[in-house]
Amino acid sequence: LIEAHSMAWRAARVCGGVASRMGGGRMSHLGQARTLSVSRTAAASNSSLFSNRPVQDAEEISHIAFAFMGSKTLFAALEIELFAKLSTDLPTSFDEISSKLPHVEPRKLETLLTALCSIGLVTRSSSGLYTNPPAVEAFLSKRKPAYDFGDYLRFQIDKQMYPFMQHLSENVAGKESTQNFTDYSEWMADENEARLYTESQHAGSIGPAKTLSKRQGAKLESYRQMLDVGGGSGGFALTLARLYPELSLTVLDFENVVGVGREFAAKEGEVGQRVSFLAGNALESDFPADQDGVLMSYLSSSVGEPSLVDLYAKAYEATKPGGSIFIHDFMVDDDRTGPPLAALWALQHMVFTPKAKSLNPAFVQSTLEAAGWTDVSIVEMIPGMTRLAVGTKPASKM
Numbered sequence: 001l002i003e004a005h006s007m008a009w010r011a012a013r014v015c016g017g018v019a020s021r022m023g024g025g026r027m028s029h030l031g032q033a034r035t036l037s038v039s040r041t042a043a044a045s046n047s048s049l050f051s052n053r054p055v056q057d058a059e060e061i062s063h064i065a066f067a068f069m070g071s072k073t074l075f076a077a078l079e080i081e082l083f084a085k086l087s088t089d090l091p092t093s094f095d096e097i098s099s100k101l102p103h104v105e106p107r108k109l110e111t112l113l114t115a116l117c118s119i120g121l122v123t124r125s126s127s128g129l130y131t132n133p134p135a136v137e138a139f140l141s142k143r144k145p146a147y148d149f150g151d152y153l154r155f156q157i158d159k160q161m162y163p164f165m166q167h168l169s170e171n172v173a174g175k176e177s178t179q180n181f182t183d184y185s186e187w188m189a190d191e192n193e194a195r196l197y198t199e200s201q202h203a204g205s206i207g208p209a210k211t212l213s214k215r216q217g218a219k220l221e222s223y224r225q226m227l228d229v230g231g232g233s234g235g236f237a238l239t240l241a242r243l244y245p246e247l248s249l250t251v252l253d254f255e256n257v258v259g260v261g262r263e264f265a266a267k268e269g270e271v272g273q274r275v276s277f278l279a280g281n282a283l284e285s286d287f288p289a290d291q292d293g294v295l296m297s298y299l300s301s302s303v304g305e306p307s308l309v310d311l312y313a314k315a316y317e318a319t320k321p322g323g324s325i326f327i328h329d330f331m332v333d334d335d336r337t338g339p340p341l342a343a344l345w346a347l348q349h350m351v352f353t354p355k356a357k358s359l360n361p362a363f364v365q366s367t368l369e370a371a372g373w374t375d376v377s378i379v380e381m382i383p384g385m386t387r388l389a390v391g392t393k394p395a396s397k398m
């Protein structure tokens with residue numbers, strides 16, 4: 001049994017159809033920790049589009065260039081809830097599927113199913129019956145508990161992140177942006193955009209929060225008050241509050257975001273009562289004092305590089321002596337050759353945060369130390385994607 005910290009990463013390893021046929025490789029999402037029985041050997045044998053191995057021929061270049069078609073194929077299937085009409089154990093005929101999707105023209109459905117089969121997201125038997133591969137059934141079928149990953153892909157990735165990448169070329173070339181906003185604060189000022197982003201990201205914080213608990217449980221057990229800067233829906237904070245009954249947390253985020261967070265907290269009873277929400281801007285607002293620890297998940301890659309020392313210094317001032325800062329984010333290797341998903345997510349962030357930096361461990365450590373943090377350690381969180389940096393505020397001298 002493999003406990004995975006990213007539903008996307010795990011799904012790609014379990015079902016390597018997209019990776020082996022079209023090159024979809026690992027996808028990016030920080031998902032809830034669940035288990036699935038798989039063969040490590042079989043999973044490891046799947047090829048991956050996203051690799052720092054030099055491309056060998058025009059076909060491999062084509063796989064990269066055309067990978068967006070595979071993404072859109074997946075998103076279209078999610079939009080019509082196709083995977084919920086199939087299963088792993090009950091093969092279904094085309095006519096049966098078509099009858100369950102009367103609003104989809106049979107010709108279009110046939111073309112979509114053919115594309116899905118070609119990239120491994122659906123299987124078709126020699127007798128013409130269709131089934132979901134195990135990973136698709138587990139994570140993309142609306143009948144299953146892990147379907148929140150499907151909604152994450154359908155809403156946040158397809159409807160928000162995917163369109164952003166259309167502006168990458170103009171961003172890199174230094175041309176005037178044609179986007180409707182220039183940074184997170186403007187983006188989250190739109191109430192509808194803030195709700196869509198926050199709700200679809202919520203489940204993605206639960207798995208990393210559990211991993212943080214496993215890595216830093218001894219510290220967290222002794223904490224009574226933490227600040228989660230840029231904590232969004234409170235996915236991290238609510239998970240930690242559930243795991244540590246003596247811990248209270250404050251989430252600082254934009255006004256439209258914390259409004260959604262309060263809704264999630266209201267559903268959590270006593271646990272939700274120990275998580276409070278503070279509307280503000282991480283770069284402008286004062287941080288509440290006397291914190292045992294400060295958490296920043298995906299915040300460092302979402303602000304400009306020039307702001308990071310000041311941001312970490314604000315956290316330092318808000319933390320009690322002996323307390324810690326926890327930086328969870330996409331980080332590439334220090335030699336800057338990968339891993340692919342960390343590098344690609346950094347590139348994606350740059351589209352709407354032009355001054356954002358592709359983080360690497362050495363840079364994060366030196367920036368934390370410049371802000372006063374000591375004993376900085378950095379470990380992997382989500383394999384091939386994120387890392388956790390932990391720094392300590394020196395205890396007061398007697």
